[in-house]
Amino acid sequence: MAGSNMSSDAIAKIRADMKGADYLCDDSIATALFLADKLGKPILAEGPAGVGKTDLAKAYSRATGFDLIRLQCYEGLDEAKALYEWNYKKQLLRIQADSGSGASWEDLEEDLFSEEFLLPRPLLKAITSEKRVVLLVDEVDKADVEFEAFLLEVLSDFQVSVPELGTVTARQMPFVVLTSNRTRDLSEALRRRCLYLYIDFPDQERELEIIRLRVPGIDEDLARRVLAVVRSIRQMDLKKVPSISETLDWASAVKVLASDTIDEQMLSSTLSLLVKEQRDLEKVQANIRRIAHRATG
Numbered sequence: 001m002a003g004s005n006m007s008s009d010a011i012a013k014i015r016a017d018m019k020g021a022d023y024l025c026d027d028s029i030a031t032a033l034f035l036a037d038k039l040g041k042p043i044l045a046e047g048p049a050g051v052g053k054t055d056l057a058k059a060y061s062r063a064t065g066f067d068l069i070r071l072q073c074y075e076g077l078d079e080a081k082a083l084y085e086w087n088y089k090k091q092l093l094r095i096q097a098d099s100g101s102g103a104s105w106e107d108l109e110e111d112l113f114s115e116e117f118l119l120p121r122p123l124l125k126a127i128t129s130e131k132r133v134v135l136l137v138d139e140v141d142k143a144d145v146e147f148e149a150f151l152l153e154v155l156s157d158f159q160v161s162v163p164e165l166g167t168v169t170a171r172q173m174p175f176v177v178l179t180s181n182r183t184r185d186l187s188e189a190l191r192r193r194c195l196y197l198y199i200d201f202p203d204q205e206r207e208l209e210i211i212r213l214r215v216p217g218i219d220e221d222l223a224r225r226v227l228a229v230v231r232s233i234r235q236m237d238l239k240k241v242p243s244i245s246e247t248l249d250w251a252s253a254v255k256v257l258a259s260d261t262i263d264e265q266m267l268s269s270t271l272s273l274l275v276k277e278q279r280d281l282e283k284v285q286a287n288i289r290r291i292a293h294r295a296t297g
Helices: 002-020 027-039 053-064 088-097 105-112 122-128 145-157 188-193 204-214 220-234 244-256 264-273 278-285 288-296
Strands: 043-046 067-072 084-086 118-120 133-138 159-162 166-169 175-180 195-198
Touching: 002 027, 002 053, 027 043, 027 175, 027 195, 043 053, 053 067, 053 133, 053 175, 067 122, 118 122, 122 133, 122 159, 122 166, 145 159, 145 188, 204 220, 204 244, 220 244, 220 288, 244 264, 264 278, 264 288, 278 288
Parallel strands: 043 175, 043 195, 067 133, 133 175
Antiparallel strands: 084 118, 159 166
8 A cells, every 4th residue: 555655656746747847747648657667668659740749758858857868760760870880080080190100900990999989879879878868769650660670679678789899788777768650550569568658639628738837928718719729720631730839839929929819810820830731721721710710709
């Protein structure tokens, strides 16, 4: 019973600390953060684009004081870009400087492939860090299947092999968050390695709370009107619906404009803050009267 109370207190503290870092999380997210820390497992956060998956890692970094190391995934990402590269220019300069010294190639080679000439990329930086860090592997679904397999190997042992230097093992276990927008299915092996967390758009009251937190001083009635417009637009068949960050940008703009109402003219002139695709803009513009009515209804 005492252990249960301690866990509850720890989860409540995580929620409070995350709120202090400008991130509102419910019990499921706070529990996932707690368990990931205690069990030493990565978090796999999936969900639609723009719901705050990346911000989750950033906020946890701020809340804990851990440095954030981010690996942005993309098609064609390989081990060299994620792990390490050799500083070839510096190596070449060293070869030129030592060309007349009479040193043997064996001695020179050993020197050239030392840590002095290593360029660590995000994964190696996280593993070799003297202090604990938050490692954010962002949009892992954009990477190739081959890179996903390599990443799984790294996450399984938190060690990597550098042929010239040997095996490098994590000095401090990084806190790992992987995000995915589900543009492709991830392997079952990677899913089993992680604690799974699905993050969707928040319900109306929680998103209103987010607006209050991130846009301080906004009028309560105006915040509700902003949210009514955004949720109305999200119901439309768009290529990209407004994300939470875009909602906050628009709420801030409405506040700066010092408007106590959201009419057709104001919505039309600021719509590009919410909708970032031309075809989506045209579709929303065609329904601007109905949407504006939702804000005044």
